[in-house]
Amino acid sequence: MPESAPGTLGALSRKLASMSGNKVVLGACPLDCPDTCSWIVTVEDGRATKMRGNPDQPYTRGALCVKVNRYLEHTRADDRLLYPLRRTGPKGSGRFERITWDEALDEISTRLRRTVDEHGGEAVWPYNGTGSLGYLQGCEGVAGRRFWNVLGASKHWLNICSAAGSTGLHRANGTAGGMDPENFALAKLVLLWGTNTLTSGHHLWKFIQDAKAAGAHVVAIDPIRTRTADQADEHLAIRPGTDAVLALGLLNVVLAEGAQDEEYLAAHTSGWEDFRAEIMSYPVERVAEITGIPADAVHRLGTRLARTRPTAIRATMGLQRHAGGGAALRTLAAIPGVTGDWRHPGGGLAYSTSDHVKLNIDTRDDLLPAPARLRTMTRMASELPSVKCLFVYGANPLSSTSDTSRIRQQLQREDLFTVVMEQFPTDTADYADIVLPATMQTEHMDLHAGYGHLYLLWNEPATAPAGECLSTTETFRRLAAHMGMTEPSLFASDLELAEELLSSGHPSLEGVTLDRLRKEGWVRMNYPKPFAPFAEGFPTPSGRMRFPRSGEAYVPPYTAGKDGLTLITPAAHTFLNSTFGNNPELLRRAKNPVVLVSAADAAARGLTDGRRVRVHNASGEFLADVEISDRVAPGVVASPKGRWPKLSPGGGNVNAVVAERDADMGRGALYHDNIVELSPVEA
Structure with missing residues (x-):
């Protein structure tokens, strides 16, 4: 095949592979971004030394973003969590002692069983987020769901992003x-x-x-x-x-x-x-x-x-x-x-192209001993009072979920047993009773599909896991064994899970095999190119698009007609949600938290450029420096999301002022629909 042929290990990859002592591994970015890039990792003597975007992949085209360009550095960060930990100080203190995996799994197993026996499975909440969009290790697929079904735990509705x-x-x-x-x-x-x-x-x-x-x-x-x-x-x-x-x-x-x-x-x-x-x-x-x-x-x-x-x-x-x-x-x-x-x-x-991905995602709801309670991700502050065991993975709710002040209050409860599976000591991890160290993308297998393109991608591990880190799938296999569970599907290997995902039989997956993905790194699903999905109709019962009825086309924002400033919390250029929120170089580039304010709104409040202010409302507050700017109109202020509260001035971030309210459909979060005021912080 020619060097530039789609799906092959192209010229650059072969050149790197031919260098003495080098190995080239094809992988994929796991983060919450529509692009889901194909990457190439160069490994020398078991150590990943270089990462770059795959030039042969038609969407990645050889480029990664400013954040992921530092991914290998991030895997070797000084604050990486490498061993299981048990809390020794007050909740929130971040004081822990190292323990063995057996000790950690024994304690978790005991507390899970006790919680189910005394309060029922609904008192257990597996809180999974978008830290990885993998179909094996992340939120898109089966990671942990079968285990929680056997236990009879509450179901987690991941509605935070796009519902x-x-x-x-x-x-x-x-x-x-x-x-x-x-x-x-x-x-x-x-x-x-x-x-x-x-x-x-x-x-x-x-x-x-x-x-x-x-x-x-x-x-x-x-x-x-x-x-x-x-x-x-x-x-x-x-x-x-x-x-x-x-x-x-x-x-x-x-x-x-x-x-x-x-x-x-x-x-x-x-x-x-x-x-x-x-x-x-x-x-x-x-x-x-x-x-x-x-x-x-x-x-x-x-x-x-x-x-x-x-x-x-x-x-x-x-x-x-x-x-x-x-x-x-x-x-x-x-x-x-x-x-x-x-x-x-x-x-x-x-x-989002996610609905074009027709994998066989079987979470085995038949394993549930009884109908499960549904708990809503964006309603964490309200849901936690009835929870006795919280298991957080792929998520950092104290940075990323609405109404963080009330969430923090709940996480302080001594009767709430909290487990956090993490790569770094986040604000949320500081409140855990047990912390489990998690692998990063270069250390485990995973299957991905972008929500901004029509490609499947395979991530092959490039290196051994750091320290005693385990993948999400392996953690749940070990936890199931510790709890004496015998359901065979709980112990399926990553490769077996991947084969199952690809077995849907949908025409878009014809010819897409695991062997091919592992060899080529990425494959475009079998959709026409160019693709006009609704040229001949829609996948509705009638085959027709359904226009809104009278009064359904527009629902006014919560902020409409209210006094104050409407806060927008856009994505930061240096963080991805709260991932990389602890990276020293990206923190340096991000500088102090800022709030963009129009000249008119600043003048009305006596604010000058660079003045530190409290951004506040009834839900909470955070501190930021005023940046007077024509990038926002009068009545609107903006402050980027993604900060770790403990690494920010005053210990807060934008979600402290985001109220726990629902959108008109899907109970979506209202991150851009809150009224705030700005008050100067006295020196």
Whole structure:
């Protein structure tokens, strides 16, 4: 095969492999990013010495991000957890003693059995997060779920990231899966809607650049003028939570232009007449008043949308983290239904490609001794009072979950037995009774699928685990043995689990074998290229897109009409959620926490550039330095997420002021829908 053939160990890889004493291992990034990069690790004498993006993989194209470029350094960090630990000081003190794995597993087994006997399985909460998106070791697949089912523990609903938007898209299209992001290269109009591509999934930008080179117009729609907005042809500073209104206003202009695709509407949609009436109730002037975008800008973009095929919309998870997040995604998905863009390669909406991944994920719910209680991730503060045993893995809720002040209060309870499986001493780990050391991605096997592309990727371990670290799958195998469980599926090897995942029989996996993945590192699933998923209909019972009914297209944000400042908590360029929040170099680059404030809002509060303030509301507070900026409009402030509270001034982070409230669909979190005030910190 030629050196550049997709799926082969390409020229660069072979050159590295031929160097004396070197071994090259193909792997994949596990982190919560749509790009799920393919990487190449060079190993010399058992030590990983170099990591780079795989140049042969069509989406990665040889590049990793500023965060993952430091991954090997991170695996060797001085604060890496290497051995099981038992708490010796007060909860939250971070004082532990080293113990053996047998001691740790014995204590965990005893406490789990006692909890189930005395309080029932619902008093046990396995709290799994997005620290890894692996189908073996991470939240996407089977890691630990069969064990918890045998025990009869509560079920964990991982709704923290994308639930509102996914639910809205399912109501519209029957699936959250949309267009292939690679097809953005074919678009003539690109709407980057509530997404900072260059920070949170920068590999898509190369396809957008291809579109721009062919004459496409790129518009960033975002409350913040991000680094992506700086590179777009146009930026519309929308008022947070009003995205559905802008969508309706743009469609109002489309109808005025007579540019709706009547053939597509008749053949592939339902509820059009009702939705058309809803669109007509949002003229441009009303839309401008609600969204804060000038009427002429709304009209100009609506006209461009009416006259430009194909139009591609990229909307990611930040867009739906407000009270009307589900309705917003449902209404955005209606745009290509009205214009007919769903029929064109390069047209439509891309939110998440996860629903196009058709692996066989069998968590064995038949192993449950009785129906299990469902516990909601974003309701941790409210759920914890009835929990007696908390087992946290792949998560750092004291940094990443809403209402962290109340969570911290609950974690201090002496009657709450807490186990944390971790790689580093996070704020959450400081409250554990037992800490279990976890492997990192270069030390275990895993199977991945990006939620921003259509590739499966295999991660082969490059090195032996550091210290006494164990993978998630091995930890649960050992814990099951310690508890005397005999269900055979609890002891399946990683390779057996991977074979099972690939055994769904779905046509998209035809020819995709474990042997092939391990040899080639990545394989594109069997979808056409270019891929227009809804050109001939939708996976709904009727086969048609379902437009919102009257009153369903827009749910106002919680902040609407309230006094104060609306806080946006975007992704940081240097952290990925709270991963890398302890990396010294990335912390240095991030500098002190800042809050972006418009000049008008700063002047009204007597604040000067660099002044330290309390950002506060009834839920809590955190400290940040004022950065007066025209990147936010009056009434809006922004402070990036991802900080570890114990490494931040005052010991807080942005989620201390995020209230525990639900979006309109999927009980999604409201990270961008909170009112705060700023008060100077006296020296």
